[in-house]
Amino acid sequence: MTQQLYVWDFPTRLFHWLLVAAICAQYLTAEILDDAVQWHFYGGYFILGLVIFRVLWGIWGAYYARFNQFVHTPQATWHYAKSLSGMTSLSGMKSLSGARPSEHIYVPSIGHNPLGAYSIIFILSILLTQSISGLFITDEIFHDGPYYSAVSESTRDVMNWLHHQGFNAILLFLALHLSAILIYKIFKKQNLVASMLHGKKQQDDTASWPPTKNHWLRFTLLASISAVAVYLIVVVFAPELADDFDY
Ligand code: HEM
Ligand code: HEM
Secondary structure, eight states: OEEEEEOSOHHHHHHHHHHHHHHHHHHIIIIISTTOHHHHHHHHHHHHHHHHHHHHHHHHSOGGGOHHHHOOOHHHHHHHHHHHTTSSOOTTOOOTTOOOOOSSOOOTTSSOOHHHHHHHHHHHHHHHHHHHHHTTOBOSSSOBOTTGGGSOHHHHHHHHHHHHHHHHHHHHHHHHHHHHHHHHHHHSOOOHHHHHHHOEEEEETTOOOOOOOOOHHHHHHHHHHHHHHHHIIIIISSOOOOOOOOO
């Protein structure tokens, strides 16, 4: 017997699908559309805000979105990875917060599984690097990032390198991400995409995970803090734009 459990709270799902849309927009505005660099900047600031929000939500958000719920120690993650090939059992594994389901069954992927957890830390770090490095670079025509004039030529070169390589890292993540989702669909018969849309996952009756909550007030507060943080970074703390053009 299985039952549907509400696992992905609304803010986490909103974060995810806005992020996917914004990354597509970043690609389009940088590579495909003409004269869209200003929109590329706005999209980058938006992604910066999303990442700040997700970090705050990972600390003080809904149950399954919290880092201490789904990030396990490297040893436990290794243990989990070996268990995938049937080499060892998972009983006794705990998350960093010590959360553990019933003794009889371990359902590591009712939220994020331990391997997926590290891929989330990876992509959040890459997205942070990508949106911060963008602040320091230029399109070499009309648009300078807000911190372009604040740093030396060699720092700009490093940021430019990071910005261009960062996108390759995002593409690598996407390939692994979609492969993992496909593997779950084919071998475990689990539709993770549907769960990321409506928030519910199948839970075995013998497991004892609690349903998540949306925490609307906290969501509003943390989303507002993220928006203010982006405003401070992009507008208030940014140096005055140097006027490089005589026309
Ligand atoms: C996570 C957010 C971002 C993503 C995914 C992203 C992605 C990209 C990509 C794919 C390119 C083209 C690279 C290439 O041609 O190899 C690019 C170029 C660029 N990005 Fe971003 N970017 C982001 C944020 C930002 C931000 C915040 C800014 C500035 C405030 C920015 C400024 C630029 C500039 C100036 C270029 C060069 C455009 C050109 O040469 O026409 N980016 N970005
Ligand atoms: C570059 C594009 C993408 C990025 C950066 C991205 C990033 C992420 C992140 C950060 C999470 C963790 C969610 C959280 O806890 O906050 C996640 C989970 C998830 N993503 Fe994506 N994603 C992308 C594209 C996609 C696409 C195209 C799909 C569907 C076809 C997808 C389906 C999912 C699903 C199903 C999960 C939940 C996995 C699980 O059950 O553990 N993602 N993604």
